[in-house]
Amino acid sequence: MGTTQLESVPEPKYWHLKTVLTDALDSEFAVGEILPNERELAARFGVARATLRQALEQLELEGRLQRRRGVGTTVAPPRVGVAVGDTGQTWPGTETWEPVDSEAAAPPTAVARLLDTVPGELAHTVRRIRRSHGQAVAAELLYVPARSVPGLTGIDAPTGPARARLVLRELQRLPLEGQDQSVELGSARADDAKELDRLPGAPVLLVTTRYIVAGRTAAVAVATYRADTCRLTFGDAGMQLLAG
Amino acid sequence: MGTTQLESVPEPKYWHLKTVLTDALDSEFAVGEILPNERELAARFGVARATLRQALEQLELEGRLQRRRGVGTTVAPPRVGVAVGDTGQTWPGTETWEPVDSEAAAPPTAVARLLDTVPGELAHTVRRIRRSHGQAVAAELLYVPARSVPGLTGIDAPTGPARARLVLRELQRLPLEGQDQSVELGSARADDAKELDRLPGAPVLLVTTRYIVAGRTAAVAVATYRADTCRLTFGDAGMQLLAG
DNA sequence: CAGTGGTCTAGACCACGTC
DNA sequence: ACGTGGTCTAGACCACTGT
Numbered sequence: 001m002g003t004t005q006l007e008s009v010p011e012p013k014y015w016h017l018k019t020v021l022t023d024a025l026d027s028e029f030a031v032g033e034i035l036p037n038e039r040e041l042a043a044r045f046g047v048a049r050a051t052l053r054q055a056l057e058q059l060e061l062e063g064r065l066q067r068r069r070g071v072g073t074t075v076a077p078p079r080v081g082v083a084v085g086d087t088g089q090t091w092p093g094t095e096t097w098e099p100v101d102s103e104a105a106a107p108p109t110a111v112a113r114l115l116d117t118v119p120g121e122l123a124h125t126v127r128r129i130r131r132s133h134g135q136a137v138a139a140e141l142l143y144v145p146a147r148s149v150p151g152l153t154g155i156d157a158p159t160g161p162a163r164a165r166l167v168l169r170e171l172q173r174l175p176l177e178g179q180d181q182s183v184e185l186g187s188a189r190a191d192d193a194k195e196l197d198r199l200p201g202a203p204v205l206l207v208t209t210r211y212i213v214a215g216r217t218a219a220v221a222v223a224t225y226r227a228d229t230c231r232l233t234f235g236d237a238g239m240q241l242l243a244g
Numbered sequence: 245m246g247t248t249q250l251e252s253v254p255e256p257k258y259w260h261l262k263t264v265l266t267d268a269l270d271s272e273f274a275v276g277e278i279l280p281n282e283r284e285l286a287a288r289f290g291v292a293r294a295t296l297r298q299a300l301e302q303l304e305l306e307g308r309l310q311r312r313r314g315v316g317t318t319v320a321p322p323r324v325g326v327a328v329g330d331t332g333q334t335w336p337g338t339e340t341w342e343p344v345d346s347e348a349a350a351p352p353t354a355v356a357r358l359l360d361t362v363p364g365e366l367a368h369t370v371r372r373i374r375r376s377h378g379q380a381v382a383a384e385l386l387y388v389p390a391r392s393v394p395g396l397t398g399i400d401a402p403t404g405p406a407r408a409r410l411v412l413r414e415l416q417r418l419p420l421e422g423q424d425q426s427v428e429l430g431s432a433r434a435d436d437a438k439e440l441d442r443l444p445g446a447p448v449l450l451v452t453t454r455y456i457v458a459g460r461t462a463a464v465a466v467a468t469y470r471a472d473t474c475r476l477t478f479g480d481a482g483m484q485l486l487a488g
Numbered sequence: 489c490a491g492t493g494g495t496c497t498a499g500a501c502c503a504c505g506t507c
Numbered sequence: 508a509c510g511t512g513g514t515c516t517a518g519a520c521c522a523c524t525g526t
Contacts, residue, residue, distance in 0.1 A: 068523090182325060231428040282511080283511095314511050
């Protein structure tokens with residue numbers, strides 16, 4: 001960079017490093033290429049490894065790098081656009097989401113509030129995975145209160161995907177009126193992290209969807225998207241790719 | 245916590261610390277309360293300050309804490325829900341967004357691609373701030389290509405908010421057909437960080453909106469929302485609050 | 489096994505807000 | 508001036524992935 005900005009407000013080293021690396025990534029590296037290891041890079045830039053890591057962390061957060069323990073640091077492909085909004089009046093994703101299993105469990109209190117159930121009340125809890133180009137991009141927990149699927153009261157206890165599909169089939173019978181969504185930043189719980197092939201605590205985008213049937217909340221889904229690789233799209237059509 | 249889990253897969257200290265602190269925040273602290281300082285907390289938990297900081301960082305990312313240099317660490321209020329989608333066929337926010345200024349500038353190449361202009365071509369670039377309860381929650385750059393506002397060719401060069409309002413008024417004359425949006429994780433540029441009262445590099449949610457008029461992209465907005473304090477809402481109505 | 493990134497330590501100094 | 512969080516260092520060891 002040409003910014004020799006008089007140091008009146010000295011730029012942190014890791015910040016400057018980040019811009020240097022960003023430029024290098026743009027000009028000298030191809031997607032998938034492996035960078036030199038952290039000790040080498042730190043030495044080359046004359047900083048401590050912790051400082052170098054601070055810069056790498058930000059670049060990973062921005063989706064420019066991908067780091068894997070035991071392997072190395074590679075240049076990440078541009079983020080994938082995944083459609084999350086605008087499914088309109090149809091229940092989402094028999095193709096996009098892959099059922100994993102289902103059980104009766106008490107939803108977190110925040111979800112119970114949305115479902116308008118009493119805390120501690122059980123709900124069918126369906127676990128699903130969303131894949132894109134073979135990679136898992138999101139893990140979801142879909143909470144369906146018993147009142148929404150009365151046909152399932154005396155469930156014959158199949159397990160795994162079969163049971164999940166059973167709940168979903170019952171749910172999809174209902175006439176969906178609309179949905180609410182919200183997006184916020186979070187960190188991956190241990191189980192989600194495992195399925196998304198990330199470390200616990202990795203930054204994720206939490207998408208909470210409230211499905212409305214007959215004026216009430218019939219189900220709530222909390223989906224955990226990998227923040228490093230995903231760009232969530234809402235609206236008419238998938239947007240073209242962005243970068244930087 | 246009671247998890248004395250055999251250490252077969254030893255939990256990182258900062259992760260365990262985080263859960264301990266989370267529980268403490270839920271039970272023993274009120275919103276706005278000031279925590280003991282980092283050196284004290286680190287000593288109390290018997291870890292190095294860097295390790296303690298790793299836990300605090302995650303909690304800040306999740307919107308549970310707010311840290312300010314020279315002041316201290318406080319317990320954050322629940323995230324604010326801010327409506328970003330579903331403005332329908334109306335141009336957004338004469339009330340929510342406060343115009344700051346405007347100039348003719350070449351948009352970043354990613355934006356130029358969306359606008360379908362040649363790279364380097366100038367566009368009216370309007371800067372706006374969005375406030376919620378007095379706090380700045382988002383900074384936006386709205387790019388309007390000259391072709392969208394032909395009435396503004398020989399602009400008489402007012403400056404600041406006046407000029408911004410001029411461009412907006414002209415834009416809002418157009419019949420809006422629809423919009424596309426995408427959300428991704430980013431880190432705050434220095435100028436945005438300043439207006440959002442955060443440090444450069446702070447985690448933000450980047451919302452890119454494409455405004456469609458007569459089948460074309462009439463304008464593109466890139467809004468930078470504080471990821472720590474905001475929950476973006478899409479759809480029918482603002483969702484009730486969530487926590488955890 | 490060697491090499492990678494992930495965690496952790498015990499210090500130091502700096503920038504900022506408040507008093 | 509003082510106390511806060513922010514940056515930075517130079518080490519150490521651990522967990523994971525590949526060969």
